[in-house]
Amino acid sequence: MARVMLCQPWNFHDENVVHDDLENEWRCAPYSLVLLGTLLRKQGHDVCVVDLIERLVTNRGNLDATLEQFADQIRRFQPDIIGMGFFSIHYVEVQRLVRFARQVCTKAGLRTTFIAGGIHASTEPALTLKNLEFDHVFIGEAEISLAKFCDGADPRTIPGVLGHDTKKAFALTETRSTGAAKTGTLLFPDKSEVLHDLDSLPFPDYHLVNYQFYARPNRAKFRTFLASSLDILMGRGCVYRCAFCAYNALSTVRFHSAEYLVDEVEYLMATCGIDSFYFMDSTIGNNQPLLYEFSELMRRRGLDRRIRWNGCIRPNQISRKLMSELVSAGCAHLLYGFESNSDRVLKAMVKDCKVSDNEKAASLHREMDVPYTASMLMGYPGEREEDILASIDFIKRHKPPVAGFNWYIPLPGSPDYDQLRAKGSIDRDDPMEWRKIGEIASQARLFCDVPRDRFKELFAYGQSLCNKLTHDYGVWGCIAPHGSAIDVPPIASFSEAASSPMQML
Numbered sequence: 001m002a003r004v005m006l007c008q009p010w011n012f013h014d015e016n017v018v019h020d021d022l023e024n025e026w027r028c029a030p031y032s033l034v035l036l037g038t039l040l041r042k043q044g045h046d047v048c049v050v051d052l053i054e055r056l057v058t059n060r061g062n063l064d065a066t067l068e069q070f071a072d073q074i075r076r077f078q079p080d081i082i083g084m085g086f087f088s089i090h091y092v093e094v095q096r097l098v099r100f101a102r103q104v105c106t107k108a109g110l111r112t113t114f115i116a117g118g119i120h121a122s123t124e125p126a127l128t129l130k131n132l133e134f135d136h137v138f139i140g141e142a143e144i145s146l147a148k149f150c151d152g153a154d155p156r157t158i159p160g161v162l163g164h165d166t167k168k169a170f171a172l173t174e175t176r177s178t179g180a181a182k183t184g185t186l187l188f189p190d191k192s193e194v195l196h197d198l199d200s201l202p203f204p205d206y207h208l209v210n211y212q213f214y215a216r217p218n219r220a221k222f223r224t225f226l227a228s229s230l231d232i233l234m235g236r237g238c239v240y241r242c243a244f245c246a247y248n249a250l251s252t253v254r255f256h257s258a259e260y261l262v263d264e265v266e267y268l269m270a271t272c273g274i275d276s277f278y279f280m281d282s283t284i285g286n287n288q289p290l291l292y293e294f295s296e297l298m299r300r301r302g303l304d305r306r307i308r309w310n311g312c313i314r315p316n317q318i319s320r321k322l323m324s325e326l327v328s329a330g331c332a333h334l335l336y337g338f339e340s341n342s343d344r345v346l347k348a349m350v351k352d353c354k355v356s357d358n359e360k361a362a363s364l365h366r367e368m369d370v371p372y373t374a375s376m377l378m379g380y381p382g383e384r385e386e387d388i389l390a391s392i393d394f395i396k397r398h399k400p401p402v403a404g405f406n407w408y409i410p411l412p413g414s415p416d417y418d419q420l421r422a423k424g425s426i427d428r429d430d431p432m433e434w435r436k437i438g439e440i441a442s443q444a445r446l447f448c449d450v451p452r453d454r455f456k457e458l459f460a461y462g463q464s465l466c467n468k469l470t471h472d473y474g475v476w477g478c479i480a481p482h483g484s485a486i487d488v489p490p491i492a493s494f495s496e497a498a499s500s501p502m503q504m505l
């Protein structure tokens with residue numbers, strides 16, 4: 001039996017934030033760590049999950065106090081293994097965290113092994129091993145590899161596990177920088193074994209973390225009502241290959257059954273008291289027969305009237321028939337990555353969606369009066385001013401109840417990232433740049449064909465337009481009356497300028 005501590009790093013945005021705004025922030029519990037922890041416990045290991053996001057926010061942004069509590073927990077629990085799961089935005093915090101935890105372990109006389117997993121470790125395994133001072137890195141899904149590791153198997157024999165004692169890791173860097181540059185695809189010769197039967201997994205036991213922190217009534221997830229919500233996953237992997245997305249580095253396509261999912265919903269209602277849930281899959285539309293089966297089962301068990309849910313779906317996957325079906329099963333909100341409303345840019349993104357799909361999806365929501373979120377990307381490589389204006393125009397015309405523009409930043413693990421690296425547009429891995437992913441007012445590097453100053457104007461305009469819509473219609477939950485004018489307050493820095501996008505549209 002091993003003593004395993006699984007740890008979620010904190011988000012730097014939460015440092016020194018004295019007043020949290022939990023009612024309006026979208027936060028998700030560390031699903032993967034909870035799932036891995038549940039699995040390891042069932043296999044007889046002693047497990048604890050340390051959620052430094054929850055700790056730091058609860059400690060009102062006091063990082064020193066949070067780290068001191070973490071140190072105490074290490075001294076008390078005496079872990080054989082400390083595992084961390086993280087995204088690229090957490091790189092800098094993880095670097096600090098591993099050093100800190102190693103010192104605590106050494107002082108306490110512990111011979112703890114440090115392991116890394118999750119999307120960043122999976123897409124940059126060799127560099128994670130080298131630069132972040134882990135002993136082992138796990139590539140891809142870890143249900144099988146981590147169980148073997150904790151059972152004491154020789155790490156060199158476990159597919160998907162890299163360590164300093166093997167040359168594999170560094171050979172892998174070579175393969176990626178040459179092979180990937182040529183093909184634009186990621187090469188992972190030593191990915192972990194994946195679990196084929198997802199239904200063989202136990203339901204994640206959210207009691208391993210302070211789940212009330214995540215399930216407390218919140219407006220951000222549904223906008224139309226205060227939701228007490230946790231997350232579930234319909235499947236793994238994606239059938240699409242969008243060039244900006246890092247996800248395909250991780251998983252192959254598999255799904256849970258409808259019975260498993262509906263049982264999980266009932267389990268979460270009974271054990272955590274939720275009144276809603278979020279399907280946190282990148283898209284719930286990849287297996288439509290499953291969606292129909294799931295909806296039918298939700299209705300048959302009377303859950304359509306007892307719980308509401310939301311999830312992401314692609315614009316080309318929705319139809320009137322499917323939307324009616326989902327709504328009749330309790331679906332209260334859908335989220336779309338429309339990204340752009342220019343066919344030229346959508347094609348460059350390998351998005352496999354067209355402007356006509358975007359238009360159809362947005363119109364359908366208005367007609368059927370179902371709230372939705374429109375997520376847009378601005379600054380895509382090769383994007384021109386006219387493309388950006390087309391996206392802004394899309395938001396202006398459809399007035400989505402919730403909308404936002406994201407400043408494009410290439411994600412490590414995405415085909416884009418490798419291509420930009422091969423072209424020399426990215427000359428080095430830059431953790432401080434990764435930190436900006438998802439920031440509202442980003443000042444990151446630019447890859448599109450629009451001068452920086454003009455881009456900043458357009459971005460600020462797009463943001464203020466979305467904020468206005470979301471503020472006016474999102475919180476109260478009704479979609480803007482058709483044809484109503486949007487009165488976006490002028491932005492001081494460019495409201496006078498003749499080239500203002502407000503005047504151009």
Ligand code: B12
Pocket residue numbers: 006011026027028029030031032033036082083084085086087088089115116117118119120122123138140141142143146233237244245246247250280281282406411412413437438439
């Ligand atoms: C749900 C989700 C979220 C949730 C949070 C999920 C959570 N609590 O972990 C929310 C909505 C909050 C979110 C936010 C963001 N996300 Co997100 N998110 C996802 C999504 C869709 C699903 C994650 C998931 O649960 N997958 C399923 C589980 C089973 O897989 P997994 O987490 O990778 O875990 C497996 C392995 O990685 C491994 N593993 C994981 N942890 C560990 C730890 C150890 C020790 C070991 C050994 C193994 C291991 O084993 C697990 C089980 O097999 C993924 C894409 C995807 N489909 O994976 C994007 C994704 C992870 N997100 C991404 C991004 C960029 C973001 C944001 C920055 C977006 C933004 N614009 O703000 C923010 C950052 C949030 C933050 N500050 O931390 C990127 C990350 C890319 C990268 N290189 O870092 C992804 C890959 C999507 C993409 N566009 O490519 N996200």
Ligand code: SF4
Pocket residue numbers: 238239240241242245246247248282283314
């Ligand atoms: S962005 Fe979504 S649809 Fe596109 S490849 Fe990634 S997970 Fe699939």
